[in-house]
Amino acid sequence: MNKPLPNSFRQGPDVQGRFGQFGGRFVAETLMPLILEVEQAYEAAKRDPAFDAEWRRLLTHYVGRPSPLWFAERLTNHLRANSASEGLGAKVYFKRDELNHTGAHKINAVLGQILLAKRMGKTRIIAETGAGQHGVATATVCALFDLPCTVFMGATDVERQQPNVFRMKLLGAEVMPVTSGAATLKDAMNEALRYWVANVEDTYYCIGTVAGPHPYPVMVRDFQSVIGEEAKQQMMAAEGRLPDALVAAIGGGSNAMGLFYPFLDDASVKMFGVEAAGHGVETEQHAASLTKGRPGVLHGNRTYLLQDAHGQITEAHSISAGLDYPGVGPEHSWLHELGRVQYVSATDDEALAAFQLCSKLEGIIPALEPAHALAHVMRLAPTRPKDEILLMNLCGRGDKDIFTVARHLGVEM
Amino acid sequence: MSRIAAKFAALKAEGRKALVTYLQGFDPDRETSLALLRGLPGAGADLLELGVPFTDPMADGPSIQRAAQRALRVGATLPGVLELVRAFRAGDDTTPVVLMGYYNPILAYGVDGFCADAAAAGVDGLILVDLPPEEAGEIEPQAQAAGIDLIRLVAPTTDDARLPRVLQATSGFVYYVSITGITGTRSATAASLEEAIPRIRRHTDLPIAIGFGIRTPQQAGDAARLADGAVVGTALVDTLAASLDEDGRARPETVGLVLEQVRALAGAVRAG
Structure with a gap:
């Protein structure tokens, strides 16, 4: 790797949501205005001490x-x-x-994102999950905040993570088994994106990892x-x-x-x-x-x-x-x-x-x-x-x- | 003048609107796909969208997802789709062909080489679902240099503040995605189209085609009246899929059934 090293490894991403050549916002036009709205809302929330205080209160007293x-x-x-x-x-x-x-660690970023969704006035939460940990965390926080929650999960994963499927249902979430492709995490994410495109008005997509379009990678990283x-x-x-x-x-x-x-x-x-x-x-x-x-x-x-x-x-x-x-x-x-x-x-x-x-x-x-x-x-x-x-x-x-x-x-x- | 511009100019001179058809390349196999392409202009299709199969078509509903899987199963690749266009072009030098798909196969091919090879094969335009204007720099210079139009999607969520930015990055025609949703799921109301199309017209002189959710001749005729063209995809893919045998292979009547449907759609679009 004969590239010049940056002065800091903590300066990414740039305004385009890029870490070097990686990252960006490769989404359909229908989603693009919403992605920009999420970015603006996150930037504003980051500057609001009350947002940080509420998130940290929940981390201490709810997460432990x-x-x-x-x-x-x-x-x-x-x-x-x-x-x-x-x-x-x-x-x-x-x-x-x-x-x-x-x-698991997933709940750290879920709490931050659900607080953001509430600031944005979103009334429905969707998430993808693989092992079910992110789905459980999202279903949990949605129960706490009384928000309807739909979790997309590959049918293969539904099969091998039954305890978490049952947990999500106990918490009041709807679990949507996804049968396309190999029916695992990638396919669950495809299906969550498809659902989001059709429900942009009221829905917030709570992504479970440091991937997806900008600002998700930076936002989830910041919370984690x-x-x-x-x-x-x-x-x-x-x-x-x-x-x-x-x-x-x-x-x-x-x-x-x-x-x-x-x-x-x-x-x-x-x-x-x-x-x-x-x-x-x-x-x-x-x-x-x-x-x-x-x-x-x-x-x-x-x-x-x-x-x-x-x-x-x-x-x-x-x-x-x-x-x-x-x-x-x-x-x-x-x-x-x-x-x-x-x-x-x-x-x-x-x-x-x-x-x-x-x-x-x-x-x-x-x-x-x-x-x-x-x-x-x-x-x-x-x-x-x-x-x-x-x-x-x-x-x-x-x-x-x-x-x-x-x-x-x-x-x- | 590009084939797309020439086609819309000719239609305008004739006082009629465009029927744009969408089929997935290599669905269900190369020969059937080529026979369909060759038959479409004669059945009344004015512009042809050819889907490039991708494993993860995030903006597509179940019908086109399955079409992609059928195509990939018989070995569809981006070079294969370009070859298909070349074979079609050998017999038709006027009907515009627009490739529609996702960015990753192009990235894997190499953007520079792809734009040059696509133009040489006879591709006139590209619709890249996951490449919004924010990422236009990825391919715009190469596409322009090759003389390929980048056709942008405008969605109901594209507001007046954003429209100029999207349209500025568009050439050929504007593709209005008439619903917030994926392909082949629901249809727009006439009222929403009557509001949306004049709103876009205020920002551009480019032709506007309406797509997503247009299934019937009636819907195609209505959309064409409001705009400059109607795009029909899933309804054709569904007809094709229903004609296949239990192993997903074409039957002798497959091509004829799809073209018959195109004739009905074209009739309605032309009557409008």
Whole structure:
């Protein structure tokens, strides 16, 4: 990557909503006026202290923030025991966003977006969901604010994430199974966009990740940055210094962006985004868009996509429904090309192993999404000196995944 | 003069409006698709929109989504669609052909090479659903250099403040999306069209075609009377789909059924 590095990695996007060549607003004309309205409303909300105060009040008293920073001592000792020499085995910390209300980081940005939708006078909320975590978070906040909510979810995901489907229904949301394509997250997003085009007057589309047309990538990143801001303070309090490396799973990339963003200009902090390698990045069955894709345009933004030679989008695969997406947020594409963040991958099997290890050693059942991040921590920590610190975003809990995991382990439930 | 401008000028001289038809390229296969293209002008289609199949057609309803899947299954690609236009052009040098689709296949082809190759194949215009004026810089210079019109969509949500910006980036004709919605779902009311078309006319001298939700000869005639042309897509795609065998393959009557419907639509548009 022989490109000149910017003075700051925290200055994007530009007025066109671009991070370098990535991002933008590739939407149908029908949606364009609404996208511009969302942008203006978000800019105004950002400048309004009352908006921030209300969001933070909800984060504290409804979500339970700040989420703890946890020194995973037994995991650290286990990885040290597996390292090649005495001086190796970095300290592993978890940022515990799995303890949030609804069980994942998604609710941070959902609260911000629903407050925005209310400011805009929108009376109906739609969302797409893969694993169901974003759908549950959106249904939850809509229940709290008494807003009708429709969640689009691929029929394949409806099947493999039954507990979350039932949760959404309990919360009063309507779940629309999407049968087009492979019936996963990409198709759910297509269908949500189609619904939005037909209901622009009263509907706000609450996007679950740092992708989509501008301003969604920057807006969701800003809301999720609460993760990294807290983690920075907590790490200073715990260790008196910044961590040496951050590790987070990447589907669309919202939990990673939220953790990374506040640290981007801290040159000593290395960053690893972990994509889902499914059955392996050498096979056709993975979701590693940065590792194996190339830039293209889908869902309103230019970014790295899994696609064939003719620009047709190919299906992603991952054991984790939340990572099963052939694209990635545009800011990640930019950070990838600049080399600021290293993007690696973990397979289904590696994630399953990490899932089980974390459960046994730390008494924490992680979601399959952060289990991918943990798989990389398990590779990385044993190769780093003992005095180094790795901070991983444990962005969701695994209750929703126990059926999937049981099936893969051959256990009847 | 471009084929599009020449066609609208000729129609104006004849005192009639345009029937614009939409079919997906390679639906359900290359040969049927080419036979349809060749038959359309004779059945009364004045301009031909040819959909470029894409895996994720976000502005399209179920009918055109399925058409794209049928086309992709038989190996449709953007180079294949250009070849189809070339084959059509060999026998027809006047009927304008407009490619309609999404940006990513063009991006994968390479924008510079695509515009040059499309012009050489005989493509006259492009409708790129996910490329609003804000992103026009992506392809506008190359399209202009190649002499290809960029036909913009104007929607009910495009207000007076925004209209000049959209129209300034438009050439060939203006495509008025008559409903807030996706293709083939519902139809606009006459009242909404009677308000919308004069509003656009105040900002442009370009011909205006109305599309989305026009299914019947009656609706096509009404739209054509208000504007300069009517676009019919999903209704034709539905007729094509209904004529296929259980494996999604064309039957001997497929082409004839679609062209028969085009004749009825053209009759209504011409009567208006």
